[in-house]
Amino acid sequence: MTTRTTSLPDTAPSPAPMRHVRNVIDGEPVDGVRTFAKHSPIDGALLADVHEAGRHEVDRAVASARAALEGPWGRMPVGERATVLRRVADAIERRFDDLVAAEVADTGKPEALARDLDVARAAANFRSAADIISTAALDSYLTELPDGRRALNYAVRKPLGVVAVIVPWNLPLLLLTWKLAPALASGNTVVVKPSEETPSSATLLAEILLEAGVPAGVMNVVHGFGAGSAGEFLTTHPGVDGVTFTGESSTGSAIMRAVAPRVRPVSFELGGKNAAVVFADADLDAAIAGLARSTYLNTGQVCLCTERIYVERPVFDDVAAGLAEQAARLRLGRPENPATTTGPLISQQHRQKVLSYFDLARQEGANVLIGGGIPTMGDGLDGGSWIEPTLLTGLDNTHRTMREEIFGPVAALIAFDTEAEAIALANDTDYGLAAVTWTRDLSRGHRVAQRMRVGMSWVNTWYLRDLRSPFGGMGLSGIGREGGHHSLEFYSEPTNVCVAL
Numbered sequence: 001m002t003t004r005t006t007s008l009p010d011t012a013p014s015p016a017p018m019r020h021v022r023n024v025i026d027g028e029p030v031d032g033v034r035t036f037a038k039h040s041p042i043d044g045a046l047l048a049d050v051h052e053a054g055r056h057e058v059d060r061a062v063a064s065a066r067a068a069l070e071g072p073w074g075r076m077p078v079g080e081r082a083t084v085l086r087r088v089a090d091a092i093e094r095r096f097d098d099l100v101a102a103e104v105a106d107t108g109k110p111e112a113l114a115r116d117l118d119v120a121r122a123a124a125n126f127r128s129a130a131d132i133i134s135t136a137a138l139d140s141y142l143t144e145l146p147d148g149r150r151a152l153n154y155a156v157r158k159p160l161g162v163v164a165v166i167v168p169w170n171l172p173l174l175l176l177t178w179k180l181a182p183a184l185a186s187g188n189t190v191v192v193k194p195s196e197e198t199p200s201s202a203t204l205l206a207e208i209l210l211e212a213g214v215p216a217g218v219m220n221v222v223h224g225f226g227a228g229s230a231g232e233f234l235t236t237h238p239g240v241d242g243v244t245f246t247g248e249s250s251t252g253s254a255i256m257r258a259v260a261p262r263v264r265p266v267s268f269e270l271g272g273k274n275a276a277v278v279f280a281d282a283d284l285d286a287a288i289a290g291l292a293r294s295t296y297l298n299t300g301q302v303c304l305c306t307e308r309i310y311v312e313r314p315v316f317d318d319v320a321a322g323l324a325e326q327a328a329r330l331r332l333g334r335p336e337n338p339a340t341t342t343g344p345l346i347s348q349q350h351r352q353k354v355l356s357y358f359d360l361a362r363q364e365g366a367n368v369l370i371g372g373g374i375p376t377m378g379d380g381l382d383g384g385s386w387i388e389p390t391l392l393t394g395l396d397n398t399h400r401t402m403r404e405e406i407f408g409p410v411a412a413l414i415a416f417d418t419e420a421e422a423i424a425l426a427n428d429t430d431y432g433l434a435a436v437t438w439t440r441d442l443s444r445g446h447r448v449a450q451r452m453r454v455g456m457s458w459v460n461t462w463y464l465r466d467l468r469s470p471f472g473g474m475g476l477s478g479i480g481r482e483g484g485h486h487s488l489e490f491y492s493e494p495t496n497v498c499v500a501l
């Protein structure tokens with residue numbers, strides 16, 4: 001059965017485009033060596049010319065960050081820095097609509113999602129980092145050795161230094177501020193490289209930081225691509241003290257190689273092939289609604305999204321039918337329309353990749369319960385990178401469709417018979433980012449959640465975040481944890497002081 005997803009009529013024009021997006025170095029807009037075009041995922045229209053940073057611009061950005069680190073910012077007392085970060089949160093809220101417009105134009109995501117998730121979280125990330133640095137403690141020990149010597153040991157926190165912050169396009173501002181706020185809280189200065197697909201909100205944020213009183217050079221922004229462009233120039237730069245990166249696992253691997261000769265620390269939040277497990281005792285209505293959210297939010301372009309769904313056999317048909325029905329109810333359309341639930345994929349190139357997985361799934365013997373292709377949108381939207389929310393059955397864990405990250409609005413359902421089998425199936429992956437367990441049995445919920453080989457294991461919910469809790473992945477999904485004091489561990493270098501008493 002293939003059901004067409006309804007598209008909404010053209011109700012409003014696209015948000016005002018940003019025409020020229022420049023690098024931001026030492027607080028000033030800076031031209032690049034050339035420009036590249038950014039197109040709207042909504043209708044394919046040209047949105048902006050983006051200035052690509054060359055080696056020289058990256059050198060200037062790193063030098064500016066170094067000077068700011070050695071200036072007042074690096075020496076600012078923690079309490080004062082926390083106050084500045086809270087001012088940034090306030091400034092983000094003052095420029096809320098501008099940030100929403102920038103994010104929506106670049107990604108095509110529904111405006112309501114950009115408001116409720118992306119931009120709201122940007123302000124929250126700064127407030128959370130300010131709170132955490134204000135109360136952060138480090139070790140101190142009164143040491144008494146068997147030979148009678150006594151000493152006071154205590155650690156002091158220092159910034160890691162000039163940090164390269166490289167982020168993807170799916171939640172551009174949210175993921176940038178998730179790194180930027182704790183990096184600045186810890187006294188670092190940064191050079192940010194946003195995705196080539198989403199240059200706008202990072203550029204606007206650099207302006208907002210200046211307005212909030214963050215000194216020039218603390219946050220620099222360079223635009224461009226990875227290999228042979230700003231990304232590579234930054235990760236191989238001798239003036240960069242560490243790299244924090246969110247993106248594909250294969251890019252993480254390239255960045256690791258780039259920093260290896262200089263032995264720089266990395267923090268990686270990478271891809272996922274996340275499982276959900278539905279037991280027959282689950283509240284099925286809640287589970288189906290939760291699965292619809294975890295599969296299709298942001299058009300499946302969230303690293304935490306579910307792509308593998310294991311369902312206990314007695315309820316398999318009910319869950320498959322229920323989820324297909326939810327997928328059919330999604331409304332694709334313009335971001336400004338309040339009824340829109342689902343935007344396009346980020347680009348034609350990414351759509352090509354997702355479609356290639358739909359083809360692969362068919363070759364591997366999948367049944368397509370819903371979707372599986374390109375919707376007809378009409379109303380001038382067919383130049384955009386729209387795709388149908390899709391649901392598959394008939395595959396098993398040996399198929400490539402079940403092993404590789406697709407990063408689109410698609411999941412495949414597989415039946416299981418026992419709890420042990422469900423855990424084994426969920427953990428049968430090279431990734432290890434997130435998992436969800438749906439059950440009414442509380443003991444089972446805890447038991448299964450703890451045995452999931454992932455960084456984040458939810459029970460009867462998904463993507464419910466406490467910003468103080470650890471976030472990150474195992475295996476191909478990343479290195480290290482961010483969130484709360486876990487972020488401070490990456491962004492600071494403790495020095496232990498030992499004083500003989």
Ligand code: NAD
Nearest residue numbers: 167168169194195225226227231247248251269270271303
């Ligand atoms: P990507 O790896 O293609 O690009 C991410 C960033 O890295 C971009 O800014 C890009 O220009 C840059 N880059 C690419 N090659 C580089 C290189 N050789 N050197 C330096 N920089 C380079 O990822 P994407 O397609 O933008 O984002 C989607 C991916 O991000 C998915 O795999 C998704 O799972 C992952 N992701 C993970 C998390 C998480 O928290 N674990 C969150 C969001 C997205």
